[in-house]
Amino acid sequence: MTLLEVRGLGVALERSGRPLVQDVSFDLSEHECLGVVGESGSGKSLASLALLGLLPAGLRASGRARFEGREILEAPAAARAALRGKVFGYIPQQASGAFDPLTRVGPQLLEAARFAFPDKTEAELREEAEALLSRLKFRRPRETLAHYPFELSGGMAQRALIAAALLLHPRVLVADEPTSALDAVSQKSVIDILGRIRGETGCALVFISHDLAAVQALAGRIIVMEKGRVVESGGVELFHHPSHPYTRRLVETRQALSRHFLEALR
Numbered sequence: 003m004t005l006l007e008v009r010g011l012g013v014a015l016e017r018s019g020r021p022l023v024q025d026v027s028f029d030l031s032e033h034e035c036l037g038v039v040g041e042s043g044s045g046k047s048l049a050s051l052a053l054l055g056l057l058p059a060g061l062r063a064s065g066r067a068r069f070e071g072r073e074i075l076e077a078p079a080a081a082r083a084a085l086r087g088k089v090f091g092y093i094p095q096q097a098s099g100a101f102d103p104l105t106r107v108g109p110q111l112l113e114a115a116r117f118a119f120p121d122k123t124e125a126e127l128r129e130e131a132e133a134l135l136s137r138l139k140f141r142r143p144r145e146t147l148a149h150y151p152f153e154l155s156g157g158m159a160q161r162a163l164i165a166a167a168l169l170l171h172p173r174v175l176v177a178d179e180p181t182s183a184l185d186a187v188s189q190k191s192v193i194d195i196l197g198r199i200r201g202e203t204g205c206a207l208v209f210i211s212h213d214l215a216a217v218q219a220l221a222g223r224i225i226v227m228e229k230g231r232v233v234e235s236g237g238v239e240l241f242h243h244p245s246h247p248y249t250r251r252l253v254e255t256r257q258a259l260s261r262h263f264l265e266a267l268r
């Protein structure tokens with residue numbers, strides 16, 4: 003079943019009308035993972051922030067986006083906030099910046115869930131958070147909830163953010179470069195976790211990354227963005243037979259980087 007239908011999504015500067023993202027279209031079904039790739043500045047984050055209703059001040063979205071047939075771009079602010087609470091989960095790029103350094107991890111993890119599920123007791127929410135952390139490979143979930151953010155490694159903080167998003171039971175999880183600030187082992191762990199969650203919960207995933215290997219591991223379909231536009235889209239075979247020169251360049255750059263690292267290891 004199609005969850006999300008995006009047609010002609012654009013983002014522009016409010017004052018001048020200068021376009022930053024233009025004509026992005028895709029469908030997203032339950033369980034599906036859409037990979038969004040492209041160089042830094044190609045518009046990946048702005049396209050997803052437009053869908054989430056989280057564009058920075060001074061930017062405006064245009065086009066159409068429907069969740070289960072309901073238009074979301076034009077929905078009033080309160081309805082957008084409710085959608086973010088219950089429909090869309092968001093995992094931002096920098097886990098460290100997403101936490102308030104002076105507040106323990108537990109209250110921060112539970113804050114949005116308290117609003118989203120006012121009928122659940124504090125004990126129920128804590129229990130759910132601990133179970134989630136345990137699924138996300140935290141050995142001592144209760145202790146983790148009592149920690150301050152600085153006591154978590156980068157990989158742990160990123161996994162804690164995934165837990166915070168999942169506590170809201172999202173139907174669509176948007177992960178914006180969730181592995182870019184992590185070492186190789188943590189990257190693999192986060193990718194494994196995202197893949198598993200999709201299988202277990204049925205939530206759809208929009209996975210934004212310039213790591214082509216990670217996208218290949220997770221996504222069934224891919225859109226390639228350059229300078230704010232989608233230049234190519236298709237299945238993962240797109241990386242083996244890229245038809246657009248920009249996709250070819252991305253693939254060649256990745257192959258050259260892999261060769262470089264392999265030579266450096268010899």
Ligand SMILES: Nc1ncnc2c1ncn2[C@@H]1O[C@H](COP(=O)(O)OP(=O)(O)OP(=O)(O)O)[C@@H](O)[C@H]1O
Nearest residue numbers: 022040041042043044045046047048049058061212
């Ligand atoms: N608040 C803003 N005001 C003006 N221009 C912006 C703003 N935010 C982003 N841009 C510009 O919009 C374009 C797309 O930015 P965006 O952050 O979506 O790229 P990206 O592909 O996500 O890059 P990265 O991989 O580095 O996160 C860039 O040229 C960027 O400079």
